[in-house]
Amino acid sequence: xxxxxxxxxxxxxxxxxxxxxxxxxxxxxxxxxxxxxxxxxxxxxxxxxxxxxxxxxxxxxxxxxxxxxxxxxxxxxxxxxxxxxxxxxxxxxxxxxxxxxxxxxxxxxxxxxxxxxxxxxxxxxxxxxxxxxxxxxxxxxxxxxxxxxxxxxxxxxxxxxxxxxxxxxxxxxxxxxxxxxxxxxxxxxxxxxxxxxxxxxxxxxxxxxxxxxxxxxxxxxxxxxxxxxxxxxxxxxxxxxxxxxxxxxxxxxxxxxxxxxxxxxxxxxxxxxxxxxxxxxxxxxxxxxxxxxxxxxxxxxxxxxxxxxxxxxxxxxxxxxxxxxxxxxxxxxxxxxxxxxxxxxxxxxxxxxxxxxxxxxxxxxxxxxxxxxxxxxxxxxxxxxxxxxxxxxxxxxxxxxxxxxxxx
Amino acid sequence: xxxxxxxxxxxxxxxxxxxxxxxxxxxxxxxxxxxxxxxxxxxxxxxxxxxxxxxxxxxxxxxxxxxxxxxxxxxxxxxxxxxxxxxxxxxxxxxxxxxxxxxxxxxxxxxxxxxxxxxxxxxxxxxxxxxxxxxxxxxxxxxxxxxxxxxxxxxxxxxxxxxxxxxxxxxxxxxxxxxxxxxxxxxxxxxxxxxxxxxxxxxxxxxxxxxxxxxxxxxxxxxxxxxxxxxxxxxxx
Numbered sequence: 001x002x003x004x005x006x007x008x009x010x011x012x013x014x015x016x017x018x019x020x021x022x023x024x025x026x027x028x029x030x031x032x033x034x035x036x037x038x039x040x041x042x043x044x045x046x047x048x049x050x051x052x053x054x055x056x057x058x059x060x061x062x063x064x065x066x067x068x069x070x071x072x073x074x075x076x077x078x079x080x081x082x083x084x085x086x087x088x089x090x091x092x093x094x095x096x097x098x099x100x101x102x103x104x105x106x107x108x109x110x111x112x113x114x115x116x117x118x119x120x121x122x123x124x125x126x127x128x129x130x131x132x133x134x135x136x137x138x139x140x141x142x143x144x145x146x147x148x149x150x151x152x153x154x155x156x157x158x159x160x161x162x163x164x165x166x167x168x169x170x171x172x173x174x175x176x177x178x179x180x181x182x183x184x185x186x187x188x189x190x191x192x193x194x195x196x197x198x199x200x201x202x203x204x205x206x207x208x209x210x211x212x213x214x215x216x217x218x219x220x221x222x223x224x225x226x227x228x229x230x231x232x233x234x235x236x237x238x239x240x241x242x243x244x245x246x247x248x249x250x251x252x253x254x255x256x257x258x259x260x261x262x263x264x265x266x267x268x269x270x271x272x273x274x275x276x277x278x279x280x281x282x283x284x285x286x287x288x289x290x291x292x293x294x295x296x297x298x299x300x301x302x303x304x305x306x307x308x309x310x311x312x313x314x315x316x317x318x319x320x321x322x323x324x325x326x327x328x329x330x331x332x333x334x335x336x337x338x339x340x341x342x343x344x345x346x347x348x349x350x351x352x353x354x355x356x357x358x359x360x361x362x363x364x365x366x367x368x369x370x371x372x373x374x375x376x377x378x379x380x381x382x383x384x385x386x387x388x389x390x391x392x393x394x395x396x397x398x399x400x401x402x403x404x405x406x407x408x
Numbered sequence: 409x410x411x412x413x414x415x416x417x418x419x420x421x422x423x424x425x426x427x428x429x430x431x432x433x434x435x436x437x438x439x440x441x442x443x444x445x446x447x448x449x450x451x452x453x454x455x456x457x458x459x460x461x462x463x464x465x466x467x468x469x470x471x472x473x474x475x476x477x478x479x480x481x482x483x484x485x486x487x488x489x490x491x492x493x494x495x496x497x498x499x500x501x502x503x504x505x506x507x508x509x510x511x512x513x514x515x516x517x518x519x520x521x522x523x524x525x526x527x528x529x530x531x532x533x534x535x536x537x538x539x540x541x542x543x544x545x546x547x548x549x550x551x552x553x554x555x556x557x558x559x560x561x562x563x564x565x566x567x568x569x570x571x572x573x574x575x576x577x578x579x580x581x582x583x584x585x586x587x588x589x590x591x592x593x594x595x596x597x598x599x600x601x602x603x604x605x606x607x608x609x610x611x612x613x614x615x616x617x618x619x620x621x622x623x624x625x626x627x628x629x630x631x632x633x634x635x636x637x638x639x640x641x642x643x644x645x
Contacts, residue, residue, distance in 0.1 A: 317504075322521060323490065325489045326486060
């Protein structure tokens with residue numbers, strides 16, 4: 001018997017009992033829709049996290065100063081001015097697992113261009129900073145070593161700053177004043193988006209580190225940096241790089257066992273990897289819960305198929321008397337079951353995708369529907385049909401034609 | 409003259425628990441191509457059991473059954489299904505048509521399992537439907553047809569695969585007398601065209617249409633007689 005004919009027979013059987021077919025499908029519809037929606041929410045969350053990781057740059061270690069006590073008042077972590085540009089240079093040259101290290105300082109202030117002004121974060125950083133953060137310019141040129149060595153008054157604008165000061169015009173070549181000091185705009189940085197903490201990373205102006213140290217920040221000594229951002233050579237050596245940095249700085253700062261370190265290191269990627277892991281675990285958990293409803297739906301299909309086989313015993317008898325082989329009957333009922341689950345799967349995918357879109361629109365959750373999850377869901381629904389349809393179909397195919405014909 | 413059916417010492421034993429019941433106690437007969445045979449007998453005489461064996465729906469416990477030269481007695485289920493599909497046509501008392509399926513598709517059904525293409529199936533089905541007087545009823549569902557018409561659909565379905573033998577199990581049992589007559593006349597005319605028909609009945613006037621009557625009692629044949637050519641119209645009880 002050809003496949004089209006089998007399909008036609010199955011469709012007719014399903015049409016005969018429309019309401020029953022729909023109710024049977026409902027289990028699968030709900031199951032698949034739940035799986036799709038849950039996976040969308042889950043993978044949306046982990047996508048956002050991985051985007052944020054990418055926006056910081058990969059394999060990043062942050063070195064920040066420890067706290068200090070002055071006049072009985074202790075500052076918080078990072079309050080001490082213990083890290084210097086030389087520390088950054090030493091990390092880069094002496095730690096074999098480190099690719100780049102960049103000292104940077106951070107302040108904020110008013111930025112003026114013509115009759116426009118804008119308050120923003122001002123970052124001083126060596127050229128390596130942009131390598132580490134994987135942050136290219138979209139127009140103009142990046143800060144180079146000559147700018148750094150000569151403490152030249154040039155700056156790069158983040159997208160948000162550029163828009164607020166220059167609108168859609170190209171700022172490159174213009175003079176702006178940062179804390180009343182004139183700087184030449186040499187470039188505009190690519191859009192970076194939100195940081196993992198939700199800050200707008202594009203709302204910043206970047207100047208060479210030495211320029212910032214001389215003109216924009218006040219410090220007790222020259223060459224002080226607010227923090228050092230380090231990029232390890234690759235993912236495998238990131239922990240090794242961290243301990244190399246600690247050893248080097250302990251030595252440079254003459255830290256011994258009796259003395260608290262005046263700095264600390266943070267492995268950013270690790271923190272975010274944990275967050276990503278938990279988001280993934282979450283989506284897996286949601287998927288697992290949702291697939292339980294798929295199994296329940298499958299059992300519903302099996303139940304109805306068994307009823308259907310009993311109801312249609314006579315039809316099976318007629319088909320057998322006329323020449324249907326065991327496999328023809330088996331295939332017919334399997335086709336019916338798989339058709340039910342696949343139709344249910346398709347409706348479920350549509351509903352799940354719709355539900356995910358509604359969730360992201362009205363609750364503001366990021367959702368992502370991947371082709372992969374749709375394919376898996378569709379496949380899974382077919383597998384449910386095959387699995388739960390087999391037993392009833394085998395029961396039908398195993399009927400004795402004489403008994404089946406006599407069945408009332 | 410070649411036998412289309414040849415039964416030799418057919419026995420059929422049913423066991424229920426430790427009880428054994430011998431429904432057929434050594435039955436032998438031959439049927440020649442083109443015959444119209446009525447199998448008669450009271451219920452429990454073994455006529456239904458022998459019909460099931462003849463129809464390849466059941467297998468004999470022992471004995472030899474040659475159908476169209478093939479030894480079908482020991483064939484596995486799937487091969488029997490193919491024999492039923494290619495060599496036999498069934499007409500039942502209760503019509504046994506698929507509900508909610510147009511008449512023409514009911515007629516096509518054996519060809520579906522024989523693997524014919526849709527176009528060829530339809531062509532063949534329309535030919536036999538015209539032959540049994542159902543032209544114009546192709547798309548009616550069984551529920552829209554009278555009992556006589558439904559039985560004609562069943563006869564068309566039995567004819568469509570050009571079987572060696574048509575097996576009819578009480579074909580008039582669910583019909584009134586005038587419709588019975590129509591159906592029996594249809595069988596007679598098909599027989600005159602050379603089609604071999606074996607019919608189970610317990611009504612003598614129906615059996616009288618056949619050219620040969622085999623009577624069963626207690627699992628044995630008690631009489632096998634030629635009754636002359638099939639009768640024509642007008643001889644109802």
